[in-house]
Amino acid sequence: MISNTPTPPYYAVIFSSVRTADNEGYAETDALMNELALQQDGFLGMEYASSEIGITISYWSDVEAIKRWKDNLDHQKAQREGQKRWYSQYKVRIAKVERDYDFLK
Amino acid sequence: MISNTPTPPYYAVIFSSVRTADNEGYAETDALMNELALQQDGFLGMEYASSEIGITISYWSDVEAIKRWKDNLDHQKAQREGQKRWYSQYKVRIAKVERDYDFLK
Numbered sequence: 298m299i300s301n302t303p304t305p306p307y308y309a310v311i312f313s314s315v316r317t318a319d320n321e322g323y324a325e326t327d328a329l330m331n332e333l334a335l336q337q338d339g340f341l342g343m344e345y346a347s348s349e350i351g352i353t354i355s356y357w358s359d360v361e362a363i364k365r366w367k368d369n370l371d372h373q374k375a376q377r378e379g380q381k382r383w384y385s386q387y388k389v390r391i392a393k394v395e396r397d398y399d400f401l402k
Numbered sequence: 403m404i405s406n407t408p409t410p411p412y413y414a415v416i417f418s419s420v421r422t423a424d425n426e427g428y429a430e431t432d433a434l435m436n437e438l439a440l441q442q443d444g445f446l447g448m449e450y451a452s453s454e455i456g457i458t459i460s461y462w463s464d465v466e467a468i469k470r471w472k473d474n475l476d477h478q479k480a481q482r483e484g485q486k487r488w489y490s491q492y493k494v495r496i497a498k499v500e501r502d503y504d505f506l507k
Contacts (some may be wrong), residue, residue: 298454298455299418299419299420299455299491299492299493300418300493302495305495309414309416309495309497311414311416311459311499313404313405313449313459314404315404317507344418344455344457345453345455345457346451346452346453346454346455346456346457347451347452347453348450348451348452348453349403349451350403350404350449350450350451351451352449352450352451352457352459354416354418354457380505380507384505384507385506385507386404386504386505386506386507387404387504387505388404388405388502388503388504388505389502389503389504390407390410390414390499390501390502391499391500391501391502392414392497392498392499392500393497393498393500394416394495394496394497395496395497395498396495396496397493397494397495397496398493398494399491399492399493399494400485400489400491400492400493401490401491402422402485402489402490402491
């Protein structure tokens with residue numbers, strides 16, 4: 298679903314990833330992290346799609362909220378597990394959304 | 403493929419979309435637009451994934467490059483066709499990438 302984010306400015310964390318063949322524990326951790334992110338102060342929404350690469354974009358009110366989520370202990374554990382097991386490559390981009398517009402039929 | 407973008411700052415255009423059932427002409431126009439974007443000054447890369455929603459992120463050197471691409475006549479025609487046929491909803495976010503980091507196994 299497309300996130301119903303507020304009027305800019307706000308922040309986007311773009312997580313582009315390539316998965317390994319190892320799926321053990323992935324779905325459970327992914328679901329748990331989504332649930333946990335939802336509960337963070339400053340969380341605004343999340344969009345996800347997956348083909349050859351996976352793209353997860355989470356939206357946040359400010360960089361402090363992003364930093365708190367990055368430092369969250371459960372999330373840190375998931376990040377370590379992700380590097381060990383689930384991802385062969387990823388790139389994280391922190392970007393300030395300056396402008397947005399919608400089309401709805 | 404994950405785009406090998408330069409050191410920030412640079413810009414990301416996040417295009418999140420929901421498709422209609424109408425596929426007529428979509429693949430051809432999509433391929434043509436990708437090819438055309440590649441040729442634009444200031445184009446840095448593109449990432450794409452699709453599940454329930456589609457996410458296309460194009461990366462650009464600056465906002466002027468984004469504006470030139472938005473105003474490109476062939477692209478404008480594709481945008482009109484997209485609104486008429488292929489998309490029931492989309493959201494475009496223009497964001498300045500301030501920071502990025504990589505993981506590679």
